[in-house]
Amino acid sequence: MFDRIYVSELESSIGEKVNLAGWVTRTRDLKNIRFIVLRDKTGEIQVVVKSDSPEMFELNLNREDVIKVYGKAVPSKIANAGLEFIPDSIEVLNRSEQPLPVDILENKKSDLETRLNWRFLDFRAPTTNAIFRVQNALVTGFRSWLTEHDYMEFQPPCIIGSASEGGADLFAIPYFEKQAYLAQSPQLYKQMCAISFEKVFTITPIWRAEKFNTPTHLNEVRQMDIEQAFANDEDVMSVLEKVLVNMLKYAKEKTPDELKLLERDINLPKFPLKRVSYTEAIQRLQDEGESILWGDDFTKTQEKLLTELVGEEAFFLKDWPGEQKAFYAMPYNMELEEDQKYLEQMYPENQDIGRRIVRAFDCLYNGIEISSGTMRIHLPDLLKERLKFKGLNPENFEYYIGAFRYGAPPHAGWSIGMERITMTVTGMDNIREACMFPRDRDRLVP
Numbered sequence: 001m002f003d004r005i006y007v008s009e010l011e012s013s014i015g016e017k018v019n020l021a022g023w024v025t026r027t028r029d030l031k032n033i034r035f036i037v038l039r040d041k042t043g044e045i046q047v048v049v050k051s052d053s054p055e056m057f058e059l060n061l062n063r064e065d066v067i068k069v070y071g072k073a074v075p076s077k078i079a080n081a082g083l084e085f086i087p088d089s090i091e092v093l094n095r096s097e098q099p100l101p102v103d104i105l106e107n108k109k110s111d112l113e114t115r116l117n118w119r120f121l122d123f124r125a126p127t128t129n130a131i132f133r134v135q136n137a138l139v140t141g142f143r144s145w146l147t148e149h150d151y152m153e154f155q156p157p158c159i160i161g162s163a164s165e166g167g168a169d170l171f172a173i174p175y176f177e178k179q180a181y182l183a184q185s186p187q188l189y190k191q192m193c194a195i196s197f198e199k200v201f202t203i204t205p206i207w208r209a210e211k212f213n214t215p216t217h218l219n220e221v222r223q224m225d226i227e228q229a230f231a232n233d234e235d236v237m238s239v240l241e242k243v244l245v246n247m248l249k250y251a252k253e254k255t256p257d258e259l260k261l262l263e264r265d266i267n268l269p270k271f272p273l274k275r276v277s278y279t280e281a282i283q284r285l286q287d288e289g290e291s292i293l294w295g296d297d298f299t300k301t302q303e304k305l306l307t308e309l310v311g312e313e314a315f316f317l318k319d320w321p322g323e324q325k326a327f328y329a330m331p332y333n334m335e336l337e338e339d340q341k342y343l344e345q346m347y348p349e350n351q352d353i354g355r356r357i358v359r360a361f362d363c364l365y366n367g368i369e370i371s372s373g374t375m376r377i378h379l380p381d382l383l384k385e386r387l388k389f390k391g392l393n394p395e396n397f398e399y400y401i402g403a404f405r406y407g408a409p410p411h412a413g414w415s416i417g418m419e420r421i422t423m424t425v426t427g428m429d430n431i432r433e434a435c436m437f438p439r440d441r442d443r444l445v446p
């Protein structure tokens, strides 16, 4: 067993002989005294060596050497932590080559490319370290809320035989005698789970083969998804807002020091989040002189501007034109009294709009899309009709449609991009900062 305690545990063991283990952050040698800053996952402590212990005073130590120190903590007026450590012995467990290829002290921040090349070392830089601790808190907040509310976690396949969304942006891979693809979303699989298990969620990688060249897109993304039976778009939007707030709450509670270091102050949005219709959003952007037409998607700049106009940190954009969303997005049912009432109330001057919009939504947070969702079509005939409307051949989707022939309840779901939300919460301009090992058009290593 590796016998050691953490730096954070020193306060309750003042005067006791203990082992510490960690990295040498820096050393400072004065005439008769030497200061070694030792760092472990819980913090830093100053180890003080006097010249009357020559074996420790003269020990060759460099930044990032891994050491084990035996000794005791004593109160100190000078040290930041109010404690310093008086060693009896120092053992070097492993050496670090010098010089370090990235500046993990962040005196002079290395450029992102260099940091990503040396990611394992960059993780030790306080800012990078803080980003991924916040990410971890967000993921825990996601998983814990859903688990507590009786959603079942499932694991979809990542290699698939055909395109689930009908899109062309798939990575093809050889698969024995066949061609396979990397999944661009767990769409069909989460639907198949929801129509039996009712409430499910997953955190899964997905791949998009687009030649992105933006600070907000990666080719490999982790998606945080739910799917729920007996639910429509509004039902899962109200789940999304609660999950989002729980994620932010976890980040605030579990990583306050990290957020402080990143200079981020999180406000918890109030329920319910504002709902803005796509149609209203287009109108407001047009009023500002933006060149955008009904039917267009918003650019990232327009998402930012819209956020200013709406004046909310987090809000929903709902009722999208069918042409902007996937074929499986549920249209409004013009024969249903409930839908008629909603449309009349929402769009009193636009009687016909119900035929053109679908039950789809985006969630914008800090000026950028973090999540999209829809109520799905659970009716095979309607699916065929919508596939044709999209210019797709229903015959190629027989397998997908078939899943809904044996008692599929109405259902809905959404997906949050893990790196996207990490990026917005930690205030990074580039999504690569929020991904441990980003995959983009140029980067496949490390």
Ligand code: ATP
Pocket: 208, 212, 216, 217, 218, 219, 221, 223, 369, 370, 371, 372, 415, 416, 417, 418, 419, 420, 421, 431
């Ligand atoms: P965008 O419009 O921002 O390109 P999208 O609408 O194509 O995203 P969806 O299919 O709605 O993406 O995926 C759900 C979520 O996954 C998005 O809201 C986003 O948070 C995240 N996401 C999707 N594609 C990417 C990507 N290429 N890089 C990073 N995150 C992504």
Ligand code: MN
Pocket: 362, 369, 371, 372
């Ligand atoms: Mn989307």
